[in-house]
Amino acid sequence: MRKIVCALMALFMLGALSGCGQETKKAADKKPAAKETKVLRFGTNAAFAPFEFQKKGSKDYSGFDMDLARALGKQMGMKVEIVNTPFDGLIPALNAGTVDAAISGMTITDSRKQQVNFCTPYYKSGLIVMVKKDNNNIKSIKDLEGKKIAVQIGTTGATQAHKVKGAKITEFNNNPEACLELKNGGADAVIGDLPVEQYYLKQGGDKDAKLVGDTLSAEDYGIAIAKKNTDLLEKMNKALAELKKNGEYDKLYKQWFGAAPKK
Amino acid sequence: MVVNLDWELISESVPLLLTGAVVTVEITAISVGLGLLIGMIVGIARLSGVKPIRLISGAYVDCIRGTPLLVQIFIVYFALPAVTGTRINPFIAAVVACSINSGAYVAEIFRGGIQSIDPGQMEAGRSLGLTWGQTMRYIIMPQAFKRIIPPLGNEFIAMLKDSSLVSVIGFEELTRRGQLIIARTYASFEIWTAVAVIYLIMTLTISRFVAYLERRYRTK
Numbered sequence: 312m313r314k315i316v317c318a319l320m321a322l323f324m325l326g327a328l329s330g331c332g333q334e335t336k337k338a339a340d341k342k343p344a345a346k347e348t349k350v351l352r353f354g355t356n357a358a359f360a361p362f363e364f365q366k367k368g369s370k371d372y373s374g375f376d377m378d379l380a381r382a383l384g385k386q387m388g389m390k391v392e393i394v395n396t397p398f399d400g401l402i403p404a405l406n407a408g409t410v411d412a413a414i415s416g417m418t419i420t421d422s423r424k425q426q427v428n429f430c431t432p433y434y435k436s437g438l439i440v441m442v443k444k445d446n447n448n449i450k451s452i453k454d455l456e457g458k459k460i461a462v463q464i465g466t467t468g469a470t471q472a473h474k475v476k477g478a479k480i481t482e483f484n485n486n487p488e489a490c491l492e493l494k495n496g497g498a499d500a501v502i503g504d505l506p507v508e509q510y511y512l513k514q515g516g517d518k519d520a521k522l523v524g525d526t527l528s529a530e531d532y533g534i535a536i537a538k539k540n541t542d543l544l545e546k547m548n549k550a551l552a553e554l555k556k557n558g559e560y561d562k563l564y565k566q567w568f569g570a571a572p573k574k
Numbered sequence: 575m576v577v578n579l580d581w582e583l584i585s586e587s588v589p590l591l592l593t594g595a596v597v598t599v600e601i602t603a604i605s606v607g608l609g610l611l612i613g614m615i616v617g618i619a620r621l622s623g624v625k626p627i628r629l630i631s632g633a634y635v636d637c638i639r640g641t642p643l644l645v646q647i648f649i650v651y652f653a654l655p656a657v658t659g660t661r662i663n664p665f666i667a668a669v670v671a672c673s674i675n676s677g678a679y680v681a682e683i684f685r686g687g688i689q690s691i692d693p694g695q696m697e698a699g700r701s702l703g704l705t706w707g708q709t710m711r712y713i714i715m716p717q718a719f720k721r722i723i724p725p726l727g728n729e730f731i732a733m734l735k736d737s738s739l740v741s742v743i744g745f746e747e748l749t750r751r752g753q754l755i756i757a758r759t760y761a762s763f764e765i766w767t768a769v770a771v772i773y774l775i776m777t778l779t780i781s782r783f784v785a786y787l788e789r790r791y792r793t794k
Contacts, residue, residue, distance in 0.1 A: 399753065403762040426760045461744075465757035481664075481744040482754060488652070492744070495655040497664070 351389040353380045354410030356398035358485040361510045361567055362416040362532075363393075375567040376414045379433065382559055383534075386550040397484055399465030402426050405537045412547065416504060418467045418530040428540075429533035430547050433560075435573070437526035438471055439505040441512075443493060444521050449500055451524030461489040461498035467530060468502040486511075494519055502527070506568070584764050587755050591765075594751030595772050601665075601747060602734045605672035606680075609733070610726075612673060613680025618710065620685045631681070638678035644739050647671045651743045668740040676733050683729065687722035688714055720791045727784030731777045738773075748772060 355376060357363045363374040372393045384391030394410050401413040405427050418436070419429045442449045449455060457477040462469040464482040472480050481498060483489045490511055492498045501508070505526055512520060534551075536544045554560040564572045619631035638646070651667040662670075691714050699709030741750035752769040756762055 399757040402760055403756070406760075406762075422758075464753065469757070482750075482757075483744050484742060488742075488744075491652055495652070496661045 348388070348390045350392050351384050351387065351412065352392045352394055352410045354394045354396045354401050354404050354413040355380075355415040356401065356485070357393070357395045358487055359398075359416050359504075359507055360514070361506065363414075375434070375563060376416060378563050378567070379554075379560070380412075380414050382554055382563065383547060383550045386553055386559075387546055398463060399484075402535065405535055408537065411536070411540070411543060413535040416507065416532055417535055419533040420467060420470075423535070426538075427535040428538055428544050429535055430544065430551055432531035432533050433551065434532040436530045436532055437505045438468055438502055438528050438530065439508055439522050439526055440524050441490070441493065441501040441503065441508045441520050441522050442499065443496075444517070444519050446499070449523060452502075452527060455500055458499040459497070461492040461501050463489055463503065466503070467528070468504065471527060472502045490516065490520070504530075580761055580764050583759060583761050584768050587765060588768060590755065591748060591751050591768060591772055594746060594748035595776065597745075598734065598737050598747040598749075599776065601668055601672060601737045601740065602730065604669050605676050605737070606730050606733050608669070608673035609676025609680045609729070612677030613682075613684055616677060616681035617684025617688065620681060621688060623706075635678045635681050638675055639682070643671065643675050643736050644742065646675055647739055647743060664740075664743050664745050667743060668737075668745050672733060672737060672740070675736075676729060679729055679732075680726070683722050683725045684718070686725075687718035690721055691717050723784065723787050723791060727780065727787070730784075731780055734776060734780070735773060 355363045355372070357365055357372050357374075359374070359376075361374055362376040363372055365371065366373050372395070377393065380393065381391050394404075396404055396410070396413075398415060401410075401415055401417065402423065404410045405413055413427075416434075416436070417423070419432060423429070440449070440452055440455065449458070452471075452475065455472075455475045455478055457479075458475075459479045459481070460472045460475065461481050461483060462472045463486045464484060469480070469482055472478060481489075481492060483492065486503055486507060489498070489501050489503065490508075493501045501520075505522075508516075508522060512522070534547060536547065551560075561571055564570075616631045616634060619627045620635065622628050622631075647668070650671040651662060651664065655661045688710075695713055695717070696706075696709055699713045700706070704712070737747060738749035740747060741753065744750070746754070748769060752765045756765050759765070
């Protein structure tokens with residue numbers, strides 16, 4: 312018995328060591344290839360349809376942001392790699408250098424601008440209040456005082472919710488979880504991005520939810536890049552301007568939002 | 575590489591983090607307490623002569639030990655309400671998921687402790703005219719308890735750290751508090767270090783207490 316256990320342990324350790332060997336070999340193989348086409352790593356929180364999400368039964372990342380990222384990569388002659396990250400981890404990831412850029416329906420705000428640089432805005436958005444379909448008490452954000460609000464952590468929706476007097480706020484890692492909280496009755500309202508909640512309703516969410524009130528704020532989405540990476544910022548802005556000029560950007564916009572972008 | 579820590583931010587955040595730590599201790603204490611009760615019953619049930627009892631308790635232990643606590647928390651908080659139609663309060667959901675989880679591991683600790691007692695003790699008890707249940711209660715369990723103090727202490731420490739998982743249902747225990755502060759200040763390094771240190775202080779305190787209990791109830 313002892314001999315069998317010893318043999319198994321020896322096998323296991325051999326496996327672990329050879330695994331290490333394999334990885335260094337793989338890395339060595341990758342390096343020469345990578346020098347030919349540089350990799351552009353985009354961080355995103357892929358639970359934000361229609362900007363970034365995974366279609367049913369697919370591992371690939373779909374969405375307006377994803378297509379835009381790939382178009383930008385093509386324009387810059389770089390291979391695009393998408394890294395799925397929690398939303399509140401995107402800016403730390405940029406600062407740590409684990410991703411080169413972040414495209415995730417991220418609103419350009421002053422507090423974020425202190426941490427990272429943003430490219431020229433690529434989408435105009437706004438916040439909206441979403442409530443249960445049978446809720447006739449909440450007509451706008453003014454009715455949210457003292458109510459329970461579900462939001463996504465680190466978003467402008469969360470910041471807006473904290474401004475509401477006496478509201479009890481629960482912050483979730485993803486927007487779908489906040490919507491689920493609303494559906495289960497754990498929250499009276501969700502404050503989220505207008506296009507995302509509209510998409511959620513269109514996909515069947517309108518069975519038990521609806522939007523109320525006016526668009527709360529005018530927000531611009533931007534691609535975030537680490538402050539020290541001014542080179543990439545310049546290249547990305549150039550590529551983005553090029554896409555807007557040659558009609559690629561308009562094409563993508565129409566594909567995802569049904570109409571050409573408002574100038 | 576010298577790192578510049580934002581000490582002002584840390585000192586501002588510590589009180590907020592400590593309120594989260596109190597919640598962490600609350601959840602852990604209640605979950606392990608309930609887990610002890612569940613574990614004791616299930617542990618003994620695993621050794622029962624009655625086959626259905628043995629099988630059901632075995633299935634419970636296998637299922638709970640065989641699935642991640644994170645998944646269990648999601649099921650209790652998000653999946654069950656979708657099926658039953660009633661929503662569960664986050665605190666109750668967190669405690670339910672953690673106690674059921676703890677109960678399965680504690681059951682195995684109890685089972686191991688009981689089985690480590692010389693079978694001669696059970697024989698002696700029975701031959702003195704005590705029933706299986708009475709022997710368990712008066713002879714076996716008191717001895718087993720002394721032996722399982724170290725692994726029980728381990729389980730408490732493990733659950734203290736695993737309680738950080740309830741952050742995914744938005745529950746504001748220590749880890750979630752840290753995450754929320756970072757979401758607003760982006761001071762990843764300072765806050766996560768502070769959170770880790772607070773966890774460490776809590777687990778070291780428990781370790782010392784368990785060591786004290788071991789010394790006091792040392793089996794001769």
